[in-house]
Amino acid sequence: MSKLNETDIQGFVLRGYNQPVARYFFLHFESAARARSLIGRLLSHVTTGQRWDGAKPQSTVNIAFTHRGLERLELPDATLLSFPVEFQQGMKHRAEILGDCGVNSPEHWDKVWCEDRVHAWVGINGLTPEALDARSSAVLSAIEETDGAIVLGSQDAAAEVVQGRPTTREHFGYTDGFGNPDYLGVERSSQPGQGKLQPDGTWVPLATGELLLGYADEAGELPIAPVPHLLANNGTFMVYRKLHQNLATFRDYLDKRAATYGGGKEKLAAKFIGRWRDGTPIELSPDHPDPAIVQDRNRSTNFTFGADAQGARCPIGAHVRRVHPRDAFGFNGRLIDRRRITRRGLPYGRFVPEGEPVSDAEERGIIFMALNASLSRQFEFVQQQWIQYGNDARLGNDKDMLIGNHGGHGRFVVQGDDSRTNPPLVCTNLPDFVELRGGDYFFLPSITALGMIAMGLVDPR
Amino acid sequence: MPNKNGSVYGLTILSPIIDDARATPSHDLQIRNYLAKLSTREDSPFALAPATHLARLVVMDDVIYVGAPACEEHLKSKYLIFESNCDGDLDGYLRGLADNIPEHLDAIWKHCVGYPGAANRQAFIDYMKACQLDTTFYFAAVNDKSVSETLRALQTQTAVADFIATHQGVDAATLQQEFIQFVARLKSLPLPRPGSMGPHRDIKTGGRNE
Numbered sequence: 135m136s137k138l139n140e141t142d143i144q145g146f147v148l149r150g151y152n153q154p155v156a157r158y159f160f161l162h163f164e165s166a167a168r169a170r171s172l173i174g175r176l177l178s179h180v181t182t183g184q185r186w187d188g189a190k191p192q193s194t195v196n197i198a199f200t201h202r203g204l205e206r207l208e209l210p211d212a213t214l215l216s217f218p219v220e221f222q223q224g225m226k227h228r229a230e231i232l233g234d235c236g237v238n239s240p241e242h243w244d245k246v247w248c249e250d251r252v253h254a255w256v257g258i259n260g261l262t263p264e265a266l267d268a269r270s271s272a273v274l275s276a277i278e279e280t281d282g283a284i285v286l287g288s289q290d291a292a293a294e295v296v297q298g299r300p301t302t303r304e305h306f307g308y309t310d311g312f313g314n315p316d317y318l319g320v321e322r323s324s325q326p327g328q329g330k331l332q333p334d335g336t337w338v339p340l341a342t343g344e345l346l347l348g349y350a351d352e353a354g355e356l357p358i359a360p361v362p363h364l365l366a367n368n369g370t371f372m373v374y375r376k377l378h379q380n381l382a383t384f385r386d387y388l389d390k391r392a393a394t395y396g397g398g399k400e401k402l403a404a405k406f407i408g409r410w411r412d413g414t415p416i417e418l419s420p421d422h423p424d425p426a427i428v429q430d431r432n433r434s435t436n437f438t439f440g441a442d443a444q445g446a447r448c449p450i451g452a453h454v455r456r457v458h459p460r461d462a463f464g465f466n467g468r469l470i471d472r473r474r475i476t477r478r479g480l481p482y483g484r485f486v487p488e489g490e491p492v493s494d495a496e497e498r499g500i501i502f503m504a505l506n507a508s509l510s511r512q513f514e515f516v517q518q519q520w521i522q523y524g525n526d527a528r529l530g531n532d533k534d535m536l537i538g539n540h541g542g543h544g545r546f547v548v549q550g551d552d553s554r555t556n557p558p559l560v561c562t563n564l565p566d567f568v569e570l571r572g573g574d575y576f577f578l579p580s581i582t583a584l585g586m587i588a589m590g591l592v593d594p595r
Numbered sequence: 596m597p598n599k600n601g602s603v604y605g606l607t608i609l610s611p612i613i614d615d616a617r618a619t620p621s622h623d624l625q626i627r628n629y630l631a632k633l634s635t636r637e638d639s640p641f642a643l644a645p646a647t648h649l650a651r652l653v654v655m656d657d658v659i660y661v662g663a664p665a666c667e668e669h670l671k672s673k674y675l676i677f678e679s680n681c682d683g684d685l686d687g688y689l690r691g692l693a694d695n696i697p698e699h700l701d702a703i704w705k706h707c708v709g710y711p712g713a714a715n716r717q718a719f720i721d722y723m724k725a726c727q728l729d730t731t732f733y734f735a736a737v738n739d740k741s742v743s744e745t746l747r748a749l750q751t752q753t754a755v756a757d758f759i760a761t762h763q764g765v766d767a768a769t770l771q772q773e774f775i776q777f778v779a780r781l782k783s784l785p786l787p788r789p790g791s792m793g794p795h796r797d798i799k800t801g802g803r804n805e
Contacts, residue, residue, distance in 0.1 A: 394764050545760065560760040 138319040138342070140183035142580045143368045146196040146257060146478065147345065147505055148183035148320055150311065153194065153259040154293040154300035155266045156480050158374075158501065159273065160246055161254040161283035166208040166590075169253075172282020173197070173207075174588035176256070179273065182581060185321060192265035195273065196257045197584065198372050198576035200224060203253030207587055212594040216360040217577070220510045221371060225574045226250070231514060233522035233533075236541045238570040244376065246287040247572025254283065255374060255576050289376065291480035291501045302413075304481050304500050305379045306536070306567075307403070307488070309413035309428070312435050313458050315474045318342045319349075327435030330474075331460060331467035337436075344507055345476060346370055352471045357507035361594045365587075368580030373475075373504040373513045375573040377537070380494040381486065384536075384567045396557040397550075405548045405559075406535045408452035415454075420447040420556070438467075445549035446556065451529050453536055456520045463526065473520075475512050478503040499571070509575055540564035597731050601739035603648065604688065605730035606679040608723055610707035611672040612654070622706035623654050623673045629702055630654070635790075642789040644695035646682040648737045648745075652703065653678075675707055682741045689720045742789060749792045754781050 140148065163169035181194035199207070201222045205214055220228055226240045226247070234240070240248060256273060260266030277283050293300035302311045316322065316329040316339040329337045330352075343351030347359040348367030359366035388406075392399035400423075404410040410423035417437045418427055427433045439455060439462040442448055448455050455462060463469045483498030506512035519525070522539060524532035533539065535546040542563055550558035579587065586592050598605050613622045620628075630652050633639060641647040653676040660667045681688045692700060697713035704710040711718035737745065758777050762770055 545756070560756070560763060562760045 137321065138183070138346070139368065140185070140321070142582055143183040143346070144196045144578055144581070145181040145183045145194060147370050147476075147578060149322060150314065150478060151190075151194055151259045153190070153261050154295065154480075155261075155263055156257065156259045156291045156501075157266055157270050158289045158291070159256040159258070159270075160252045160286045160288065161203075161256060161277070162251045162286050163203060163206040163253045163283050165281075166206060168280055168282045169207055170282075170588050170590055172277060172280040173584060175276040175280055175282070176273065177581070177584055177588060179269070179276075180581065180584065190261060192262070193258060193260040193269035195269060196578070198255045198257075198578040199587075200252055200254070200574050200576055202250065204577065204587075206253050208590075209587070209592050210594050213360055213362070213365065213592055216594065218358045218371075218509065220514065221575050221577065224250075225373065225375075228514065228575075232517050233539050234570055236539055237566050238539050240572075243570070243572035244287075247376075247574065251286055252574055255372075289482060289501060291482040293480055294485045303411075303485075305381050305483070305485065305498055306384050307411045308407055308409065309411065310500075311477070312409075312413060313454070314476050315340050315344070317345045320345070325431040325435055327437065327460075330471045331438065333466045335438075340471060340474060344472065344474060344512070345505060347507055351507060359507075362592070365579065365583045365592055367582075369583055370505050370507060370578050371509050372576040372578050373502070373506075373509065373573065374576060375502040375504075376482075376499065376571040377502050378497075378499040378569045378571045379483075380565070380567055380569065381496075381498060382492045382494045383565050385488070385492065387565060387567070391559070391561055395548075395559050397555050401555075402548070402559070405449050405452060406546070408448045408454035415448075416452070417442060417448040438462075445547075446551045449546075449548050450527050451524065451532055451535060451546055453534055456527060456534050457516055459520075459527065473512055473515050474506075475516060476505040478505065499568070502573075505578070535561070535564065535567075537568045538564070540566055542566075597729055597733060598685075600733050600735040602682065602741070603735035603737055603739065604679075604681050604683070604685060605733035605735065606677070606681060606685065606688070607728045607730045608675075608677040608726045609655075609728055610675045610677070610704060610710070610726045612675055613706055613708050614672060623656065626675060626703055626706050627654050633699075637788050637790040639790055640696040640699040641679070642791075645691045646688050646742050647789070648680040648682070648735070648742055650677070650679040650681075652676070672708070675703070680735050680737065685724070686720055689723050690716060693719050743786055746787050746789065746792065750784065750787050751781065753792075754784075 145151070176195065176197060179195040181191065181196060201214070201217060201224060225232070229235065229240055246252060258266060258269050258273065260269060274285070277285065294303050295301070302309050304310045314328060316324040318339045319342050320339070324339070326337045329339045332338055341352045342349035343355070343357050347357050347369050348363060349356070351357055388399060388403055392402045395402045400411065404416045408416055410416060410419070412423045412425060413428045413434065414423040414425070415427065415434070415437050417439065418433065438460045439448060458474070459470050461467045479501045481500050483496060486492045504513050521534040521537055524530050532545050532547070538544060542565055544564040546561040546564060548559040548561070550556045612626065615622060636642070641650045655670070655674045655676050657670050657673070658668050693713040693716050700713045709722065711722050713719045740748065758774070762773065765773070
């Protein structure tokens with residue numbers, strides 16, 4: 135596998151920008167011609183995957199389309215119909231498959247996602263709020279000058295800043311963003327535990343086709359992609375989900391459960407996720423957080439569950455073990471290599487320190503974005519089988535503790551052992567800690583494909 | 596020999612479907628229509644009759660020609676395929692089907708060549724065995740337990756899990772007392788009906804998850 139053409143791939147696909155502020159615009163196209171001229175204008179803004187050898191740019195811009203958006207851009211029918219079915223349908227239509235029912239069902243989503251009018255997502259990341267505002271204004275001017283789209287709404291997101299430095303913590307207090315996979319050909323500072331597991335215990339990058347269209351995937355096949363190839367190559371699919379976090383409910387539940395748990399509150403919080411709140415993998419350090427592990431690139435993601443089959447250290451249903459089971463299903467982890475996703479995203483809403491009054495009703499949560507070559511084989515499988523169900527982990531109908539759709543029922547088992555500080559615990563009557571407030575499936579095209587769309591040159595023949 | 600994996604029997608039956616140009620609709624269509632309307636839950640025929648872990652009924656029309664360079668071949672007949680992972684000896688299992696769901700068996704197999712009806716037990720058993728193929732490569736994913744043992748185990752697991760969840764932190768004396776009562780109650784519970792243990796899930800079958 136030779137090096138990828140980073141100048142043709144949107145930067146958002148290849149790397150997490152680690153920029154602390156972001157704004158996502160949701161656009162509606164009215165006229166194909168005007169929308170195409172807008173895309174042409176935005177092309178000069180779009181950040182590619184080229185490495186930043188000097189300083190980071192002050193801001194970045196990326197763009198993606200819903201199937202409805204591509205239809206409105208008047209791509210040929212033969213192209214539109216060649217997209218995978220789940221992308222054509224969109225996330226709302228997939229609610230039943232994804233378990234997006236109850237409080238998560240589309241009738242409870244934000245208005246912008248209920249109306250089927252979102253045609254494009256423009257994501258802007260900034261190093262500073264000023265840089266974000268400046269780039270947003272430039273994008274909005276392009277929209278205005280071309281009359282290319284209506285801005286249906288926007289979503290701001292920002293990392294929590296502690297002592298002047300952005301953190302990767304989310305609202306429940308967990309340090310997030312450890313486990314993105316490595317892919318062949320993507321130059322990225324990688325670390326053990328982020329690719330696929332080998333029989334000798336080492337980790338190597340996943341096939342490029344698990345992330346990008348036009349390359350072989352882990353089965354040696356090309357991912358299902360639209361025609362022509364040039365439209366698909368170096369593109370990927372993105373899931374956008376606005377996940378509201380019920381912080382008051384979470385804190386209250388953790389306090390109540392911890393009162394009867396011998397391991398203490400912080401250990402119980404760590405058992406939910408599989409990492410202590412500072413990010414230390416509980417599998418590597420079961421009794422206390424250990425900043426030395428978190429900071430050690432050779433250790434922070436480098437662990438397996440094979441020696442912990444009973445879940446005494448990391449519960450079998452802990453979030454990180456569910457969504458990235460590593461070797462937990464045997465066969466040297468090969469059963470999970472086609473179920474990996476790359477995650478992007480930032481929290482939104484005000485951070486509230488522990489102990490201060492907080493309400494579930496406040497706008498607060500995380501913008502979850504996942505990138506994968508196949509929405510149905512990767513994201514949808516993880517969501518349906520590993521988040522909303524437990525059979526693969528031999529947990530019957532149990533769902534993910536934190537993001538499962540429990541509706542006050544459900545169960546999370548902390549396996550533990552017979553020591554006083556690591557007792558077993560069964561958490562029941564689980565509330566919905568996280569609620570889905572909307573989102574959709576997007577196609578994130580290559581730079582070439584953006585040009586083809588802008589110029590009306592998409593030809594499926 | 597290869598029909599068993601541990602104590603679980605892997606039954607494969609191919610019954611030729613009657614080819615009668617005068618039948619309207621044709622016999623294979625009549626079978627398909629009947630099968631499509633069968634329940635897959637508690638009132639499935641295989642839940643009403645004992646000893647089935649998993650069963651599948653399929654109408655096989657023909658060998659599919661996939662184009663050159665494959666050679667074009669055809670079956671002599673359409674077949675009804677019946678596959679079942681079941682308990683115990685084959686005669687006892689077939690007798691259980693004939694005793695409990697004769698109307699379903701007759702409604703399906705009456706479209707097959709030479710079917711004698713379920714009312715004549717021995718003729719029915721002989722017919723099914725005459726249509727049997729050896730299951731030459733067979734793995735039963737059911738832990739080598741019988742259907743009743745599995746149902747009892749699921750019932751016990753659910754009940755014990757609920758007991759644990761509702762008795763965390765209870766003092767030892769109370770816990771012991773309540774556990775003894777719980778075990779007595781559990782033992783007296785009737786065996787759950789096959790198909791009744793899974794909670795209702797919205798996830799559909801038949802390719803609709805894709």
